[in-house]
Amino acid sequence: MNTKVDLESRIPNNVGLKEDRRLQRALEQWQPAFIDWWRQMGPEGFQEKDVYLRTAVSVESGGWAHFDYVKMPEYRWGIFLEPPVKGRKVGFGDHFGEPAWQEVPGEYRNPLRRIIVTQGDTEPASVEQQRMLGKTAPSLYDLRNLFQVNVEEGRHLWAMVYLLHTYFGRDGRYEAEELLARRSGDADRPRILGAFNQPIENWLDFYMFTTFTDRDGKYQLLALAESGFDPLSRTCKFMLTEEAHHMFVGETGVERVIRRTVEVMREHPDDDPRRHGVLDLPTIQKFLNLWFTLSLDLFGGEISTNAADFFANGLKGRHKEEEYDDHLALDRHYAMKVVKEGKVVEEQVPLRNAMNEVLRDAYVEDDERCVKKWNRVFEKEGMDFRLRLPSRRFHRHIGIYAGHWFDPDGHLLSEVEWEKRRGQWLPDARDRSYVQSLMTPVLEPGKVANWVAPPRVGINKHPFAWEYVRL
Numbered sequence: 001m002n003t004k005v006d007l008e009s010r011i012p013n014n015v016g017l018k019e020d021r022r023l024q025r026a027l028e029q030w031q032p033a034f035i036d037w038w039r040q041m042g043p044e045g046f047q048e049k050d051v052y053l054r055t056a057v058s059v060e061s062g063g064w065a066h067f068d069y070v071k072m073p074e075y076r077w078g079i080f081l082e083p084p085v086k087g088r089k090v091g092f093g094d095h096f097g098e099p100a101w102q103e104v105p106g107e108y109r110n111p112l113r114r115i116i117v118t119q120g121d122t123e124p125a126s127v128e129q130q131r132m133l134g135k136t137a138p139s140l141y142d143l144r145n146l147f148q149v150n151v152e153e154g155r156h157l158w159a160m161v162y163l164l165h166t167y168f169g170r171d172g173r174y175e176a177e178e179l180l181a182r183r184s185g186d187a188d189r190p191r192i193l194g195a196f197n198q199p200i201e202n203w204l205d206f207y208m209f210t211t212f213t214d215r216d217g218k219y220q221l222l223a224l225a226e227s228g229f230d231p232l233s234r235t236c237k238f239m240l241t242e243e244a245h246h247m248f249v250g251e252t253g254v255e256r257v258i259r260r261t262v263e264v265m266r267e268h269p270d271d272d273p274r275r276h277g278v279l280d281l282p283t284i285q286k287f288l289n290l291w292f293t294l295s296l297d298l299f300g301g302e303i304s305t306n307a308a309d310f311f312a313n314g315l316k317g318r319h320k321e322e323e324y325d326d327h328l329a330l331d332r333h334y335a336m337k338v339v340k341e342g343k344v345v346e347e348q349v350p351l352r353n354a355m356n357e358v359l360r361d362a363y364v365e366d367d368e369r370c371v372k373k374w375n376r377v378f379e380k381e382g383m384d385f386r387l388r389l390p391s392r393r394f395h396r397h398i399g400i401y402a403g404h405w406f407d408p409d410g411h412l413l414s415e416v417e418w419e420k421r422r423g424q425w426l427p428d429a430r431d432r433s434y435v436q437s438l439m440t441p442v443l444e445p446g447k448v449a450n451w452v453a454p455p456r457v458g459i460n461k462h463p464f465a466w467e468y469v470r471l
């Protein structure tokens, strides 16, 4: 396959699209539908503005991105796969050691399509969830970052649509259309996964979402980058390059919120921070609890035959599969905390059936690192307060803890007790309306809303006070 970068075609790509006229035509037919969807469901109110955006133009680690002003509907969404690794083998499961597949194995057609559709569905979903945020951006810098994340999620949709069109024939084309037809939060045609139907109403939601939910994206992509289906692996590897910035936006966003709150608490030690128009620490913790747990659900059930099959069949591996000493995961077990007769007890689960939990472990560890970093703001200030991740049993809707009630320490509660106390742990209507009351737009270069500190650095070596969006 030709892996030269072609930036001149209607669809920029490094997959030799020119040499496959049928595929090129099919994708060029999907393109206007995508643009229609973008105009209708993409960022509201800023489509005709010039935004300082990076665009992927190659897969070279040094110079893959190009920065310039662009109107979002004219963004050059391209198809970029990492170059193939010669002689690549399936790295895990029952096909361990066999050559990686360049075509879809017939017997795995349905599960593979399903994985690709599920991955693809999340990308436009997140754009839909975030479409109103531009109207309340705390700075031009943040506004630009929001749009950067949005256009790249659009590119991730392209990445999955490329796979569907190229390898799944008529079914694939049908699924590509469906990806533009479902809508986040719609009662009749919702997006596939839970978290992608939840509203993102304010910038605290957004920073938490990009911290925790985009990080689910990172771990799912890492697991799919291990896939024996080589085109999926190569696509996901490149998507991970872009993902890093999304999590950066979230992590530094929350950090800036904390810094600002701490600053106000230092100036007014005896006052409720809400009296000074910033986010109080319990509210930040509640939004953390919400998005962390919604994101935990995205890993699927703790005990899952789907996950076992995906692994056995070489479709979806573990994060950094090469670091494991045993790639078959047969005859091994995972010590799982399960609920039995009103108690949490440990049970041995066959390892392959626990693959969702294995991936969730890696994810939670990464989240821990992130929270630790946030907590340094309090440490530096000499404050005792610490943010923390709640137990992974808390507030779950998928898997073995769903249908039970746990407090953030992981202790079982009665439903009555849970209902009585949930407002202490998760944002309630009053919290939401308070946060909403802070969301007034600040769109002058160099200015920033009162509730969040300015970032320490700008984008692409520009200062914070740069005109990131021309209004």
Ligand code: BYC
Residues within 6 Å of the ligand: 115, 116, 118, 119, 122, 123, 126, 153, 192, 193, 194, 195, 213, 214, 215, 216, 217, 218, 220, 221, 297, 298, 299, 300, 301, 302, 303, 304, 305, 306, 307, 316, 356, 398, 399
């Ligand atoms: N919501 O065996 P189970 C990203 C369903 S994020 C609703 O427990 P499995 C991004 C499941 O489909 C990354 N339904 O789970 C981030 C199944 O249905 P059926 C997205 C759910 O299949 C930010 C049933 O429950 N990528 O990129 O092992 C911005 C039992 O399933 C949920 C992927 O997800 C849920 N949370 O695992 C933009 C990768 N969880 O069979 C983008 C592809 C489970 O009973 N997806 N169900 O009808 C997968 O690998 C798997 O589908 C999952 C689920 C890990 C999601």
Ligand code: FE
Residues within 6 Å of the ligand: 123, 152, 153, 156, 217
């Ligand atoms: Fe994405």
Ligand code: FE
Residues within 6 Å of the ligand: 153, 214, 217, 243, 246
């Ligand atoms: Fe992302």
